[in-house]
Amino acid sequence: MNTILAIDDLVKRFAGLTATDHVSLNVATGHIHALIGPNGAGKSTLINLLCGELIPNEGRITLLGEDITACPAAERMKRGLARTFQITNLLNDFTVQQNISLAVQARQGNNFRILDTARGRVSILTEVDELLAASRLEPRRDVVAGNLSSGERKQLELMMALAGRPKLLLLDEPMAGLGRLESQQMIETLRGLRGKVSMLLIEHDMEAVYALADRISVLVYGRVILTGTADDIRASDEVRDAYLGLEDELC
Numbered sequence: 001m002n003t004i005l006a007i008d009d010l011v012k013r014f015a016g017l018t019a020t021d022h023v024s025l026n027v028a029t030g031h032i033h034a035l036i037g038p039n040g041a042g043k044s045t046l047i048n049l050l051c052g053e054l055i056p057n058e059g060r061i062t063l064l065g066e067d068i069t070a071c072p073a074a075e076r077m078k079r080g081l082a083r084t085f086q087i088t089n090l091l092n093d094f095t096v097q098q099n100i101s102l103a104v105q106a107r108q109g110n111n112f113r114i115l116d117t118a119r120g121r122v123s124i125l126t127e128v129d130e131l132l133a134a135s136r137l138e139p140r141r142d143v144v145a146g147n148l149s150s151g152e153r154k155q156l157e158l159m160m161a162l163a164g165r166p167k168l169l170l171l172d173e174p175m176a177g178l179g180r181l182e183s184q185q186m187i188e189t190l191r192g193l194r195g196k197v198s199m200l201l202i203e204h205d206m207e208a209v210y211a212l213a214d215r216i217s218v219l220v221y222g223r224v225i226l227t228g229t230a231d232d233i234r235a236s237d238e239v240r241d242a243y244l245g246l247e248d249e250l251c
Contacts, residue, residue, distance in 0.1 A: 037242070
């Protein structure tokens with residue numbers, strides 16, 4: 001199995017605190033790899049290291065066989081890395097279609113003058129139509145983002161990330177703030193992307209993790225204590241202890 005993302009002995013320190021402590025894990029091409037852990041485990045720090053918002057004190061990050069440890073965030077995006085956030089980052093006064101259109105333009109190098117030509121407009125709108133046709137937002141294309149439900153906003157942010165044609169998606173708690181129905185809809189959407197784009201899923205919703213993940217890594221106090229299948233995670237006493245006895249969360 002080919003590896004799209006390799007994290008090797010990644011360390012990040014803040015004063016006297018070691019937020020990530022020699023973290024190592026591999027994400028296989030086409031797979032959904034989940035990262036779970038209790039609050040304060042270092043998950044947010046790790047994703048910020050992967051995105052280029054933080055630089056590690058030690059270790060290496062490799063994307064598609066190339067070392068990106070020192071690359072700025074914009075360069076990582078050009079190389080195929082995209083991220084969604086716990087709290088959606090949308091233009092609330094713009095419609096669904098307009099938000100996705102801007103994401104397509106951003107991928108093309110922020111060339112906003114492309115809309116000055118008929119060919120440019122057709123090219124962008126064709127791509128937007130294709131993205132919307134494969135999503136749940138087609139009927140909502142002319143609704144401004146500020147009027148969308150929480151689940152629809154998450155779906156829109158995902159469509160905008162996909163507009164960048166990423167090779168690897170970093171999904172930062174896509175179920176956060178969603179009700180049960182919207183969570184199930186997001187699970188179905190992400191399941192439909194399996195094999196089309198590789199994903200590193202950071203999530204507290206264990207139902208979603210078990211439904212989606214090919215592999216799961218457990219992060220505790222900045223260290224990966226176990227990587228394995230859903231069955232491996234369920235069977236691990238160490239993982240149960242890390243979740244302070246919340247057995248129901250892991251069942």
